Amino acid sequence: MEADLFALPWVPVNIGGSGLLAKAWFGDTQYRLLLSDLNTVWEEDMTAGDIQSRAQDLNKRLRAPTQAFFSHLCSVAQPCFSSQNDDQISAAHITLEQHGDNLTVKLKSELAGLPFYWEFRCTAAPVGVCRQLVRPLLGVSRVLQRQVEDLAALLARKDAEIQDYQENGAVLSRARLQTEPFEVHKYRENFFTKVRNIFTFSLLLNLPSVNKLRQD
Structure with missing residues (x-):
């Protein structure tokens, strides 16, 4: 389950008017949900027994096997956590509540002609931001x-190839295709300058004095 969840992308969702990032993995009769506002990651991990117990606790009038509860829950909850089309999302009414470090997503739909209630009771994950957000970003950054x-190495070889053609008398048939040799050191300097500017701007946005001015 951990590997399946880790492979899923973070999806921007709107729950009860709050913008969050979500990861939701649904198995046969279990699920794991992650929500984040980029400051905190909340999570919930539920097994078949947990699902059956909560479903019966929240829906006193309904009697059904775990698979039936879970199948319906998947059909109405998955669209809410995956930004699927509006028709699917409107099949359930969803609200968000926060109490201390806990985040509760309440869902109301209809099953067999009766109201069906569900609550995703997420708790703050102590290392969630690092494991689920920062590490994947660092991995992607390294690949990029x-x-x-x-x-850069390919461009350098291409420039050497073009130079060899030119030295042996080759001439471009169309002048507009003429390019300047790729200067890797200049490219890197420009790149790091842009990174420093972005980093400096981000720091300024977090300064108390700047935040106060923005609020005013």
Whole structure:
């Protein structure tokens, strides 16, 4: 389950008017949900027994096997956590409540002609931000860095190839195709300058004095 969840992308969702990022994995009769506002990650992990107990506790008038409860829950909850089309999302009414470090997503729909209630009771994950957000981003950053290095090396070889053609008398038939040699050091300097500017701007946005001005 951990590997399946880790492979899923974070999806921007709107729950009860609050913008969050969500990851939701639904198995045969179990699920795991992650929600984040980029400051905190909340999670809930439910097994078949947990689902049956909560379903009966929240729906006194309904009697059904776990699979029936879970099948219906998946059909109405998955669209809410995956930004699927509006018709599917409107099949359930969903609200969000926060009490201390806990986040509760309340869902109301209809099953067999009766109201069906469900609550995703998420608690703050102590290492969730690092494991589920920061580490994947660092991994992607490293892959992109390698790709940039490979492309820079490829451009250098292409420039050497073009120079060899020119030295042996080759001439472009269309002047507009003429390009300047790729200067990897200049490219890197420009890149790091942009990164520093973005980082500096981000720090300024978090300064108390700047935040106060923005609020005023």
